[in-house]
Amino acid sequence: MKKHILEKKAFVYDLPKTDPDMTGYEFDDEKGYWVNKNSKKPSIEDPQFAAPRTKKADIETGEDKKGE
Amino acid sequence: MDFTTDYICLELQRRNANYLRVNRDKFRDYKVVFDIGRLTLYITINNKEYIIDNRNLKSIFYRAPIYLHDTYKPNLSVEKQLYRSQWTAFLRNLVLFENAKWLNNPVDTFRAENKMLQLKYAEKSGMKCPHTLLLNSVDNIRLDSEKEYIIKSLDTVLLRQGNKEAFVYSTVITGKELMKSEFAVAPVIIQEYLYPKIDLRVTVVGEKVFAVKIVKEGSDIAGDWRKEKENVDFIEIDLPVDINKKCVEIVKKLGLAFGGVDLVLNNGIYYFIEVNPTGEWAWLVNKPGLRIDRAICDYLQGIT
Numbered sequence: 001m002k003k004h005i006l007e008k009k010a011f012v013y014d015l016p017k018t019d020p021d022m023t024g025y026e027f028d029d030e031k032g033y034w035v036n037k038n039s040k041k042p043s044i045e046d047p048q049f050a051a052p053r054t055k056k057a058d059i060e061t062g063e064d065k066k067g068e
Numbered sequence: 069m070d071f072t073t074d075y076i077c078l079e080l081q082r083r084n085a086n087y088l089r090v091n092r093d094k095f096r097d098y099k100v101v102f103d104i105g106r107l108t109l110y111i112t113i114n115n116k117e118y119i120i121d122n123r124n125l126k127s128i129f130y131r132a133p134i135y136l137h138d139t140y141k142p143n144l145s146v147e148k149q150l151y152r153s154q155w156t157a158f159l160r161n162l163v164l165f166e167n168a169k170w171l172n173n174p175v176d177t178f179r180a181e182n183k184m185l186q187l188k189y190a191e192k193s194g195m196k197c198p199h200t201l202l203l204n205s206v207d208n209i210r211l212d213s214e215k216e217y218i219i220k221s222l223d224t225v226l227l228r229q230g231n232k233e234a235f236v237y238s239t240v241i242t243g244k245e246l247m248k249s250e251f252a253v254a255p256v257i258i259q260e261y262l263y264p265k266i267d268l269r270v271t272v273v274g275e276k277v278f279a280v281k282i283v284k285e286g287s288d289i290a291g292d293w294r295k296e297k298e299n300v301d302f303i304e305i306d307l308p309v310d311i312n313k314k315c316v317e318i319v320k321k322l323g324l325a326f327g328g329v330d331l332v333l334n335n336g337i338y339y340f341i342e343v344n345p346t347g348e349w350a351w352l353v354n355k356p357g358l359r360i361d362r363a364i365c366d367y368l369q370g371i372t
Contacts, residue, residue: 061216
């Protein structure tokens with residue numbers, strides 16, 4: 001049986017790792033954002049922390065997962 | 069994990085605003101009681117009680133998904149299925165806070181996620197749109213075998229194939245290939261292919277507009293730019309005033325406060341492609357003119 005056009009054109013890739021490695025960071029419930037465990041500075045302003053400040057660090061499907 | 073919301077919380081904290089982040093990953097650690105009669109939500113986090121009541125709640129920044137694409141996740145445990153479906157429904161029920169200002173209200177997002185409705189509203193707002201057909205057969209339409217078209221899915225396609233996952237980008241395809249293709253199982257969108265083109269992302273927050281063009285090594289990108297995402301640059305641009313206005317109007321007509329509008333500039337004409345009601349923007353905020361986080365906080369705080 002012929003494949004549906006969307007299946008035929010789909011881009012296939014290895015299953016993505018769902019969560020980034022957060023070793024060294026913790027979620028601060030009161031502040032509502034992730035912080036560096038040592039410096040207590042926001043992870044999003046930490047140069048060592050990559051995801052997802054750039055589109056490059058985004059996973060394959062990006063915003064199409066609608067926050068899943 | 070939703071790091072985009074970190075930007076909002078950090079900005080609200082710097083403004084000394086009174087806010088609570090309800091983190092969907094942490095419900096197990098929360099003690100939650102929603103008193104429906106009193107329209108008051110009690111959440112205890114680390115022994116501290118937060119009270120959210122209808123009279124004092126000003127605004128809600130809603131980032132939870134509207135659709136869960138669980139059909140491609142066959143290995144979810146029963147507990148995880150329960151967690152995902154029921155907490156998602158719980159969050160949707162926050163629409164009970166009808167007096168709050170929403171960015172965006174999930175009921176509006178649900179409606180606005182319909183791409184065909186978006187095209188209708190875009191045309192109503194005076195935007196040009198590529199000729200579009202939604203179909204599961206090409207038998208009764210006229211296609212030019214030599215011409216190129218765009219084929220894309222009506223909703224996000226995420227397929228599980230063993231240890232692999234599959235995603236469907238917008239794809240350039242010839243009329244000849246379309247005529248030989250299989251469609252019956254699922255409807256697809258066939259669209260006029262606009263090329264040469266420059267892809268534009270226009271982020272609308274209330275009345276504010278942030279526009280970038282997406283280029284690779286300074287040039288336009290054939291097909292879906294996301295295939296090239298490792299190598300693209302986002303360059304701030306000023307849109308013509310009337311296009312700005314139309315983008316704001318489309319987002320408003322869809323009942324949204326926020327929308328990531330995709331446009332294409334083809335031979336000097338701006339075409340509407342789609343709106344992403346839950347569009348991402350965190351990768352743009354490091355540019356000084358693209359402080360979308362601040363615009364969102366302004367909106368939530370009622371600062372115009």
